[in-house]
Amino acid sequence: MSFQKEINRRRTFGIISHPDAGKTTLTEKLLLFGGAIQEAGAVKSNKIKKGATSDFMEIERQRGISVATSVLAFEYNGIKINILDTPGHKDFAEDTYRTLTAVDSVIVVIDVAKGVEEQTEKLVEVCRMRNIPMQIFINKMDREGKDAFELLDEIEQKLHLKVCPLSFPIGMGYEFKGIYNIWEKNINLFSGDSRKNIEDTIKIDDLSDNKLDGLIGEKAAKELREEVELVEGIYPQFDRESYLNGDLQPVFFGSALNNFGVRELLDCFIEIAPKPRPKQSEERIVKPDENDFSGFVFKIHANMDPNHRNRLAFIKIVSGTFKRNAPYLHVRHNKKVKFSSPNAFFAEKKEIVDISYPGDIVGLQDTGTFKIGDTLTEGEVLNYKGIPSFSPEHFRYINNADPLKSKQLYKGIDQLMDEGVAQLFTLELNGRKVIGTVGALQFEVIQYRLEHEYGAKCSYENLNVYKACWVEPTDRKNSEYKEFLQVKQRYLAKDKQNQLVFLADSQFSLQMTQQKYPSIKFHFISEYK
Numbered sequence: 001m002s003f004q005k006e007i008n009r010r011r012t013f014g015i016i017s018h019p020d021a022g023k024t025t026l027t028e029k030l031l032l033f034g035g036a037i038q039e040a041g042a043v044k045s046n047k048i049k050k051g052a053t054s055d056f057m058e059i060e061r062q063r064g065i066s067v068a069t070s071v072l073a074f075e076y077n078g079i080k081i082n083i084l085d086t087p088g089h090k091d092f093a094e095d096t097y098r099t100l101t102a103v104d105s106v107i108v109v110i111d112v113a114k115g116v117e118e119q120t121e122k123l124v125e126v127c128r129m130r131n132i133p134m135q136i137f138i139n140k141m142d143r144e145g146k147d148a149f150e151l152l153d154e155i156e157q158k159l160h161l162k163v164c165p166l167s168f169p170i171g172m173g174y175e176f177k178g179i180y181n182i183w184e185k186n187i188n189l190f191s192g193d194s195r196k197n198i199e200d201t202i203k204i205d206d207l208s209d210n211k212l213d214g215l216i217g218e219k220a221a222k223e224l225r226e227e228v229e230l231v232e233g234i235y236p237q238f239d240r241e242s243y244l245n246g247d248l249q250p251v252f253f254g255s256a257l258n259n260f261g262v263r264e265l266l267d268c269f270i271e272i273a274p275k276p277r278p279k280q281s282e283e284r285i286v287k288p289d290e291n292d293f294s295g296f297v298f299k300i301h302a303n304m305d306p307n308h309r310n311r312l313a314f315i316k317i318v319s320g321t322f323k324r325n326a327p328y329l330h331v332r333h334n335k336k337v338k339f340s341s342p343n344a345f346f347a348e349k350k351e352i353v354d355i356s357y358p359g360d361i362v363g364l365q366d367t368g369t370f371k372i373g374d375t376l377t378e379g380e381v382l383n384y385k386g387i388p389s390f391s392p393e394h395f396r397y398i399n400n401a402d403p404l405k406s407k408q409l410y411k412g413i414d415q416l417m418d419e420g421v422a423q424l425f426t427l428e429l430n431g432r433k434v435i436g437t438v439g440a441l442q443f444e445v446i447q448y449r450l451e452h453e454y455g456a457k458c459s460y461e462n463l464n465v466y467k468a469c470w471v472e473p474t475d476r477k478n479s480e481y482k483e484f485l486q487v488k489q490r491y492l493a494k495d496k497q498n499q500l501v502f503l504a505d506s507q508f509s510l511q512m513t514q515q516k517y518p519s520i521k522f523h524f525i526s527e528y529k
């Protein structure tokens, strides 16, 4: 197959939702369609590799939340689909934000009863900012929920989206009869039995056809006709260009658990979703069909397999082909590196691959040379723009609880920070280490992983910090800046990039400081330049 054809047949996307909306269930059903897994229940129990339930995954299992982002690939109707799974839990939102730098589109799952929830709002906002094409799947139609029109309204209001329903439910909950597919012009009747239903699709080209009354009853048929008329009157027609620009979001209804409406979603998805898109680097826009390989690290994951305690750096291929054993430039280190066993991910296994194409994700064995955001190329100096670190919201001193293991502790902390699990600050005054995270759960994850992966023990101590702000002086030599450094010495720290950070202990003190030193800028994200 030609290079261009390989690019054209790839779809790399993420599924985002508030926890419990049904992301995992939907992922699993998508994999079932691709024949990538044989039975339901496979996704949650062994996300990447069968039989390799790592210790780290154990936390995930116990807590019933998705801690890490995993990659699942499968083929469906000749299309290579790469799903980047994203944790919905808010404490792991940064992981999800970073994953969104590697997707070409997303599917947003919304629970019909709960409507738009907090995490949905935050994640959709990130997608909106980046103009990522979004498709919406309203899930759990087998349950009582909100009225379809009310929900579409809520989505437009709260998520600031412009929706375009491509299917419409016939009843809901106990009365749920099925779905009219506006896109394909057919009806799918709900039997509540997830094993059949694909064969039950009935073509209805014209809703005024009497056949409809026979299928769902006169009353429901009348209602459906009115509703679809209303849909056509209120909402814009689907327009692919608008969808690709992030200006229009098609909506599907269904029930992931019952495998209902999922095939319709998938069929439409592979038709309309974008193939790998060009990506902006600091230097220039890079197109997928360029000959030279380039890609970037969007995730680092440790300990996928407890027998090999190494790390995997996940690279999204932006352009060209990635070949096994070829020398590539690690741009930040300005060094050529080769990879003898790059991994590709499939639903139940990972495999060594010789060649990968734009849109694909490869996992590279990493002994600590990669950081989130690192770029690899064939020689050109390119730096892909990443998502910067946000100001953490929780802070604690980290102490060594086993003096004999201090080397392991520092190595562990160092690597966990490169993975982007949390941020490390070193106090200017006394060199003490402070960990900053976006969620409280990360402290437990760090402690657990330090112990199980690095054999080190840590303890935490509370510290009163309201926010960490990156400090940008307009003039390093002026007396105001010098005074600031002196007066606020107790509150100053360096991040891992050696950038100066002000740890404000309250909103009030931050305001006072900003007023007192107007020539200094205080930033809430790390990459302010």
Ligand code: GDP
Residues within 6 Å of the ligand: 017, 018, 019, 020, 021, 022, 023, 024, 025, 026, 088, 139, 140, 141, 142, 143, 254, 255, 256, 257, 258
């Ligand atoms: P995630 O947290 O978004 O990954 O959500 P899960 O896929 O784990 O689903 C959360 C819960 O909702 C589980 O108990 C699922 O069985 C249930 N669920 C998912 N889809 C449906 C559906 O279509 N109908 C009903 N009734 N329950 C569902």
